[in-house]
Amino acid sequence: MTIEDIIKPENLVYKKPDIMNDRPMHYCPGCSHGVVHKLIAEVLEEMDIVEDTIGITPVGCAVFAYNYLDIDWEEAAHGRAPAMAVAIKRLRPNKLVFTYQGDGDLAAIGTAETIHACNRGDSITIIFINNGIYGMTGGQMAPTTLEGMKTATCPYGRNTRLNGYPLKITNLLKELDGTCYVTRQSVHTAAAVRKAKKAIRKAFENNINQKGVSVVEIVSTCNSGWKLSPEKANEWMEENMFPAYPLGDLKDTTGDNQAK
Amino acid sequence: MAKIKGAIVVNKERCKGCRLCVVACPAKVIAMSKQVNSKGYNYAQMANEDACVGCASCGIVCPDGCISVYKVKVD
Numbered sequence: 001m002t003i004e005d006i007i008k009p010e011n012l013v014y015k016k017p018d019i020m021n022d023r024p025m026h027y028c029p030g031c032s033h034g035v036v037h038k039l040i041a042e043v044l045e046e047m048d049i050v051e052d053t054i055g056i057t058p059v060g061c062a063v064f065a066y067n068y069l070d071i072d073w074e075e076a077a078h079g080r081a082p083a084m085a086v087a088i089k090r091l092r093p094n095k096l097v098f099t100y101q102g103d104g105d106l107a108a109i110g111t112a113e114t115i116h117a118c119n120r121g122d123s124i125t126i127i128f129i130n131n132g133i134y135g136m137t138g139g140q141m142a143p144t145t146l147e148g149m150k151t152a153t154c155p156y157g158r159n160t161r162l163n164g165y166p167l168k169i170t171n172l173l174k175e176l177d178g179t180c181y182v183t184r185q186s187v188h189t190a191a192a193v194r195k196a197k198k199a200i201r202k203a204f205e206n207n208i209n210q211k212g213v214s215v216v217e218i219v220s221t222c223n224s225g226w227k228l229s230p231e232k233a234n235e236w237m238e239e240n241m242f243p244a245y246p247l248g249d250l251k252d253t254t255g256d257n258q259a260k
Numbered sequence: 261m262a263k264i265k266g267a268i269v270v271n272k273e274r275c276k277g278c279r280l281c282v283v284a285c286p287a288k289v290i291a292m293s294k295q296v297n298s299k300g301y302n303y304a305q306m307a308n309e310d311a312c313v314g315c316a317s318c319g320i321v322c323p324d325g326c327i328s329v330y331k332v333k334v335d
């Protein structure tokens with residue numbers, strides 16, 4: 001059997017989702033953002049809800065996400081995506097409304113909006129890309145930066161005496177009564193990507209079933225900001241990020257425990 | 261016994277040469293090209309065609325959606 005015999009439309013088992021268009025994404029080679037964009041696209045297509053979805057882009061590297069996925073989008077000011085999502089969900093309760101936010105966006109400038117949206121409990125989904133750094137602006141320390149981790153603004157490593165502790169904000173969000181599903185995932189291996197996809201699917205189903213706020217944290221790499229190759233960044237994440245941000249479900253009150 | 265044969269097609273202009281697909285492939289099918297694409301990246305390509313089982317791990321981890329995966333059962 002030749003390669004030409006295998007490469008036929010009827011044998012296709014995997015491809016870029018249709019709503020991810022052909023524009024080249026501006027992300028650095030190997031950046032986790034692209035993988036998560038792809039998962040969102042796949043889940044929306046599988047749920048057949050592309051036409052009824054409104055995403056809210058953050059300020060951060062994902063600021064141009066609206067250029068890459070062909071769905072309806074709004075762009076929020078830095079950190080304000082959850083407030084905007086609540087407003088949109090109240091005006092259009094039958095739409096699937098989600099935010100896509102980095103750790104600087106969600107856990108620094110947007111802390112108030114995040115906490116109050118999770119406390120109000122409108123049925124929105126928050127996709128939270130935690131790469132422990134401000135990627136877009138050149139790799140400054142974020143609230144989520146690990147103890148001892150070097151960034152442009154803590155070149156000798158984060159000193160907790162000076163800079164406080166890594167903010168495990170997802171752990172706080174699970175305590176709020178407005179959240180129904182809070183999970184922490186990653187996308188560094190094919191198996192992890194499959195799990196993360198299940199989690200996003202569940203979060204989006206909670207959204208249309210009006211169950212409350214779902215938060216999907218994706219522990220991610222920023223290989224440029226971390227100054228590692230994409231491959232080494234994944235290894236560094238496993239060794240250093242996962243102990244501080246352990247993967248798994250933190251909360252699930254929806255009575256359906258499929259995504260583990 | 262039925263055997264599974266796979267093959268991949270890489271969109272080489274879209275590829276950014278991150279090598280995550282090379283790492284993810286359990287059968288060591290993929291290697292980077294010596295040539296570069298128009299952006300200057302070495303791109304992923306099948307180097308060991310016979311070994312591909314069409315598991316799609318490469319496509320799944322590719323951040324830029326560059327890889328299409330094909331799979332067929334051979335009797």
Ligand SMILES: Cc1ncc(C[n+]2csc(CCOP(=O)(O)OP(=O)(O)O)c2C)c(N)n1
Binds near residue numbers: 060061102106129131
């Ligand atoms: C009101 C306001 N303050 C500060 C900035 C500068 N700024 C842009 S992106 C960013 C942080 C981005 O980090 P993160 O949210 O973690 O996203 P990443 O790039 O890491 O994905 C900051 C501080 C801004 N654009 N607007």
Ligand code: SF4
Binds near residue numbers: 027028136225
């Ligand atoms: S700076 Fe970091 S988060 Fe931003 S695109 Fe590059 S790798 Fe991704």
Ligand code: SF4
Binds near residue numbers: 284288313314318
């Ligand atoms: S489909 Fe599987 S075996 Fe084939 S190249 Fe991709 S990862 Fe390797």
Ligand code: SF4
Binds near residue numbers: 304
């Ligand atoms: S994972 Fe995608 S972008 Fe990276 S080298 Fe492979 S095909 Fe190219």
Ligand SMILES: [Mg+2]
Binds near residue numbers: 102133
């Ligand atoms: Mg960040």
